[in-house]
Amino acid sequence: MTTIYVLIHMHTPQIIRTNNFGTDAAAFITRALQETGKSCPVVCLPSGMTPLPVYKAMREADCKIDLHYVALDEYIGLEATDERLFSNWLAREILDPLNIPKTQRTIFHSMHDDTEAECTRMKAFLKENPLDIAVIGIGVNGHIGFNEPPSNPTDSIRIVSLCPITRQNNAAYWDGGRVPKQAFTLGLKEILSAKTIILMATGASKADIIRKTFDNPVSETCPASFLQEHPNVILIGDTGALSQLS
Ligand code: PGA
Numbered sequence: 001m002t003t004i005y006v007l008i009h010m011h012t013p014q015i016i017r018t019n020n021f022g023t024d025a026a027a028f029i030t031r032a033l034q035e036t037g038k039s040c041p042v043v044c045l046p047s048g049m050t051p052l053p054v055y056k057a058m059r060e061a062d063c064k065i066d067l068h069y070v071a072l073d074e075y076i077g078l079e080a081t082d083e084r085l086f087s088n089w090l091a092r093e094i095l096d097p098l099n100i101p102k103t104q105r106t107i108f109h110s111m112h113d114d115t116e117a118e119c120t121r122m123k124a125f126l127k128e129n130p131l132d133i134a135v136i137g138i139g140v141n142g143h144i145g146f147n148e149p150p151s152n153p154t155d156s157i158r159i160v161s162l163c164p165i166t167r168q169n170n171a172a173y174w175d176g177g178r179v180p181k182q183a184f185t186l187g188l189k190e191i192l193s194a195k196t197i198i199l200m201a202t203g204a205s206k207a208d209i210i211r212k213t214f215d216n217p218v219s220e221t222c223p224a225s226f227l228q229e230h231p232n233v234i235l236i237g238d239t240g241a242l243s244q245l246s
Pocket of ligand 1: 047048049051137138139140143144145
């Protein structure tokens with residue numbers, strides 16, 4: 001019994017409940033970056049609604065941080081100037097305001113005519129420059145990045161077909177237009193190899209999947225549940241998202 005408890009304890013995420021999500025999560029990310037001890041840690045950052053107040057807080061705090069940004073995921077088939085590209089979205093929200101040079105941004109090229117070569121290039125980059133910190137969000141279906149269910153920790157960087165629920169949830173950004181069906185994503189393999197993982201979740205709509213992620217047995221049907229097997233996960237959420245956690 002004691003042994004089992006210790007094993008579970010080692011893999012229990014640090015859970016931060018916050019009423020001031022934006023500023024608290026921003027402070028946590030900033031501290032985690034500093035604690036790497038590196039002048040330019042390698043970091044993936046999420047897009048979506050969840051991180052908006054976090055990036056706002058980081059902009060307003062005028063954070064003096066440096067990092068090498070690696071794309072977590074990206075739609076396939078959009079022009080490089082398309083404002084809906086995650087790389088452009090993140091540039092506007094956080095990378096440009098923090099003055100992260102373009103040379104410190106490793107992104108997927110959405111319109112590349114050889115999408116497999118894009119995956120190979122990203123794998124090679126991360127092999128040489130492993131993630132120090134993976135900052136991620138979570139989909140209501142348990143995806144992290146675009147690792148849609150079923151996904152498992154052997155899945156590497158690849159092209160994925162987006163689930164109907166993901167396309168439906170992302171439609172808000174598309175102003176009635178068609179959400180792409182395919183995307184690039186880092187695999188669970190690369191995300192779970194980060195030394196520190198910071199998962200951000202807000203709102204009651206995420207309560208059920210956060211419970212499944214941390215309280216249910218690990219399963220391919222909830223890709224985020226593999227976070228239970230990582231030794232250094234920080235979950236930062238508001239009371240809505242964490243309301244069903246035991
Ligand atoms: P959201 O997206 O922050 O807009 O909820 C998260 C995700 O789908 O990964």
